[in-house]
Amino acid sequence: MTxxxxxxxxxxxxxxxxxxxxxxxxxxxxxLLGEDIGVYGGAFRITEGFxxxxxxxxxxxxxxxxxxxxxxxxGAGMMGMRPVAEMQFADFISCAFDQLTEVAxxxxxxxxxxxxxxxxxxxxxxxxxxxxxxACPEAWFFHTPGLKxxxxxxxxxxxxxxxxxxxxxxxxxxxxHKFLYRRIKEVLPEEEFVVPIGQAKVVRExxxxxxxxxxxxxxxxxxxxxxxxxxxxxxxVVDLRTLVPMDTDTxxxxxxxxxxxxxxxxxxxxxxxxxxxxxxxxxxxFDALDGPIIRVAAPDTPVPYSPxxxxxxxxxxxxxxxxxxxxxxx
Amino acid sequence: MxxxxxxxxxxxVGAVENGSGAKASLHGTKEDRMKIAKADYLQMxxxxxxxxxxxxxxxxxxxQGRIAGGAYTSHGMEAISVGYAYALHAxxxxxxxxxxxxxxxxxxxxxxxxxxxYLGKRTGPTKGKDGNVHLGDLRRGIIAFVSHLxxxxxxxxxxxxxxxxxxxxxxxxxxxxxGGTSRGDFHEALNxxxxxxxxxxxxxxxxxxxxxxxxxxxxxxxxxAERAKAYAMPSEIVxxxxxxxxxxxxxxxxxxxxxxxxxxxxECKTMRMHGHSEHDSAKYVPRALLEEWKKKDPILxxxxxxxxxxxxxxxxxxxxxxxxxxxxxxxxxxAERSPLPEGPEALDGVYADxxxxxxx
Numbered sequence: 001m002t003x004x005x006x007x008x009x010x011x012x013x014x015x016x017x018x019x020x021x022x023x024x025x026x027x028x029x030x031x032l033l034g035e036d037i038g039v040y041g042g043a044f045r046i047t048e049g050f051x052x053x054x055x056x057x058x059x060x061x062x063x064x065x066x067x068x069x070x071x072x073x074x075g076a077g078m079m080g081m082r083p084v085a086e087m088q089f090a091d092f093i094s095c096a097f098d099q100l101t102e103v104a105x106x107x108x109x110x111x112x113x114x115x116x117x118x119x120x121x122x123x124x125x126x127x128x129x130x131x132x133x134x135a136c137p138e139a140w141f142f143h144t145p146g147l148k149x150x151x152x153x154x155x156x157x158x159x160x161x162x163x164x165x166x167x168x169x170x171x172x173x174x175x176x177h178k179f180l181y182r183r184i185k186e187v188l189p190e191e192e193f194v195v196p197i198g199q200a201k202v203v204r205e206x207x208x209x210x211x212x213x214x215x216x217x218x219x220x221x222x223x224x225x226x227x228x229x230x231x232x233x234x235x236x237v238v239d240l241r242t243l244v245p246m247d248t249d250t251x252x253x254x255x256x257x258x259x260x261x262x263x264x265x266x267x268x269x270x271x272x273x274x275x276x277x278x279x280x281x282x283x284x285x286f287d288a289l290d291g292p293i294i295r296v297a298a299p300d301t302p303v304p305y306s307p308x309x310x311x312x313x314x315x316x317x318x319x320x321x322x323x324x325x326x327x328x329x330x
Numbered sequence: 331m332x333x334x335x336x337x338x339x340x341x342x343v344g345a346v347e348n349g350s351g352a353k354a355s356l357h358g359t360k361e362d363r364m365k366i367a368k369a370d371y372l373q374m375x376x377x378x379x380x381x382x383x384x385x386x387x388x389x390x391x392x393x394q395g396r397i398a399g400g401a402y403t404s405h406g407m408e409a410i411s412v413g414y415a416y417a418l419h420a421x422x423x424x425x426x427x428x429x430x431x432x433x434x435x436x437x438x439x440x441x442x443x444x445x446x447x448y449l450g451k452r453t454g455p456t457k458g459k460d461g462n463v464h465l466g467d468l469r470r471g472i473i474a475f476v477s478h479l480x481x482x483x484x485x486x487x488x489x490x491x492x493x494x495x496x497x498x499x500x501x502x503x504x505x506x507x508x509g510g511t512s513r514g515d516f517h518e519a520l521n522x523x524x525x526x527x528x529x530x531x532x533x534x535x536x537x538x539x540x541x542x543x544x545x546x547x548x549x550x551x552x553x554x555a556e557r558a559k560a561y562a563m564p565s566e567i568v569x570x571x572x573x574x575x576x577x578x579x580x581x582x583x584x585x586x587x588x589x590x591x592x593x594x595x596x597e598c599k600t601m602r603m604h605g606h607s608e609h610d611s612a613k614y615v616p617r618a619l620l621e622e623w624k625k626k627d628p629i630l631x632x633x634x635x636x637x638x639x640x641x642x643x644x645x646x647x648x649x650x651x652x653x654x655x656x657x658x659x660x661x662x663x664x665a666e667r668s669p670l671p672e673g674p675e676a677l678d679g680v681y682a683d684x685x686x687x688x689x690x
Binding site: 058067071102112114168 | 476521
């Protein structure tokens with residue numbers, strides 16, 4: 001689709017492809033490895049045509065071995081390469097858990113060896129993927145010092161954060177939301193840009209309450225904010241964009257401004273990222289609060305398959321509205 | 331040291347068999363042994379002695395309660411890591427495991443650094459962040475050991491992949507124990523390396539026990555080398571207590587990898603003479619077995635060969651022993667007078683800076 005000015009709108013998925021393409025073109029150290037990413041172009045077609053352009057070795061099809069994929073990325077990264085490893089679905093990252101938490105995360109701390117790798121993890125539900133193709137795995141890694149985690153919500157951030165992740169000297173888990181792949185698009189700048197890791201963004205201003213979120217839930221939050229505005233409630237929406245290192249300053253600034261806060265995520269509730277955000281707010285901005293810190297998150301179950309079950313499971317606009325109205329009444 | 335040991339065009343004897351069937355070369359032939367120059371054999375002997383002296387000192391320090399954590403030695407298995415490390419070029423890379431002290435020393439880690447590490451001192455390679463044999467330094471081509479055995483095998487394959495991608499002729503050697511070969515990472519790494527013909531050599535120190543678990547409860551096969559068949563990977567079985575045999579097998583595999591012919595698996599038969607760590611009396615190991623292997627001690631074996639070949643005499647051995655004891659004394663003095671880290675240094679280094687650092 002083109003806009004009135006003739007500029008091309010780019011999907012979230014295309015933005016990821018563009019970032020990979022640009023970094024590979026500019027930096028011969030960058031290479032890709034994963035299952036079915038080469039000949040097939042990836043399960044979601046992110047790397048379609050890449051092998052023709054960059055060859056079999058820079059777009060490396062691997063055996064079905066997530067641990068070896070991440071381990072090999074670590075080894076190549078320590079030897080001066082910039083590997084980008086793809087988990088076909090973020091759910092499968094559990095097979096590489098040990099390489100991420102024990103090797104990648106601890107190498108620099110233990111003996112000063114930087115591990116400049118990116119793990120792309122297509123995550124999230126809403127696509128009827130069921131218990132093994134829908135998970136939000138961020139909490140596992142959020143708890144692991146030494147890893148960085150980014151979770152873009154827009155095509156702009158998807159591109160800019162991936163480029164930043166590839167250039168970072170640390171292991172970065174790049175959470176790309178499958179539901180957003182082809183559903184959102186925007187015109188991106190012609191000139192090159194990166195989005196720095198570690199910076200949240202206030203994507204909608206408001207003074208009555210704050211909603212802190214990331215990933216696909218940013219769009220749920222914005223939709224809810226529109227409705228609330230018609231009810232006379234001005235909700236501020238903060239898109240974290242990066243989960244680790246977390247931009248606590250932006251969160252606290254928003255909380256001090258509105259005095260009421262809700263945390264929203266698609267991941268299950270207990271021990272999720274939202275719990276940590278709530279704790280930080282309670283510790284550092286308790287005096288600014290005029291109401292309880294509310295968490296809106298998925299219930300503590302695996303992600304179910306059947307459409308009505310999945311629709312119930314994933315937090316939706318109505319859940320946010322209900323929580324916001326209750327919070328605004330304080 | 332770190333000087334190139336072997337010229338590129340110099341190949342070991344005995345072509346490695348392809349895929350099916352390990353080539354048994356226990357007690358390498360005299361012909362094999364004559365491939366090793368006197369200076370090289372003497373240098374390897376020195377490293378055997380240095381490793382033994384260093385680890386014996388570690389054992390003493392442990393028993394004196396001067397080491398805060400655990401202590402792991404390669405006592406009686408020194409020939410494996412000395413042999414493979416000595417066969418490498420300076421710009422090659424190793425990913426050793428916890429019974430490879432000899433490889434650290436051959437690659438240039440000093441006994442002082444090792445003892446500082448054991449004592450938790452700031453002058454150790456990890457500045458007190460990690461203990462005992464968990465140390466590495468990319469400038470010296472050493473990827474630090476991870477306790478989860480076989481974790482570093484995919485990492486070694488990835489380092490080899492980097493060399494292959496860049497068209498370099500560097501090689502990676504990694505090692506794990508018999509127990510480590512039961513882990514999934516072992517199999518994922520061997521498979522991936524074989525499919526992509528990566529320049530990596532997988533060693534296995536088969537010392538017959540993984541902590542208290544004997545080999546027959548670890549695997550249903552007799553030789554660990556059989557595992558390599560599943561990956562169409564050539565393999566060899568060598569006497570792990572014969573430093574010359576290990577060295578020559580390593581050399582064959584390393585040069586094969588350097589030529590772009592892919593990975594090799596080398597099983598070194600040996601015996602763990604101490605407990606899993608120094609706290610472990612290893613009562614579960616039959617005494618007769620230990621007595622039998624004591625006679626096969628790698629240092630005694632090296633001395634017999636050096637004598638037989640006219641490379642050295644008993645007085646040479648005594649001179650080496652005196653030299654290494656002096657080195658360890660000096661190293662311990664260094665470690666002892668080194669400062670401990672301050673508590674808040676625990677917070678340093680979780681993340682790398684944006685500027686690149688410590689990369690090979």
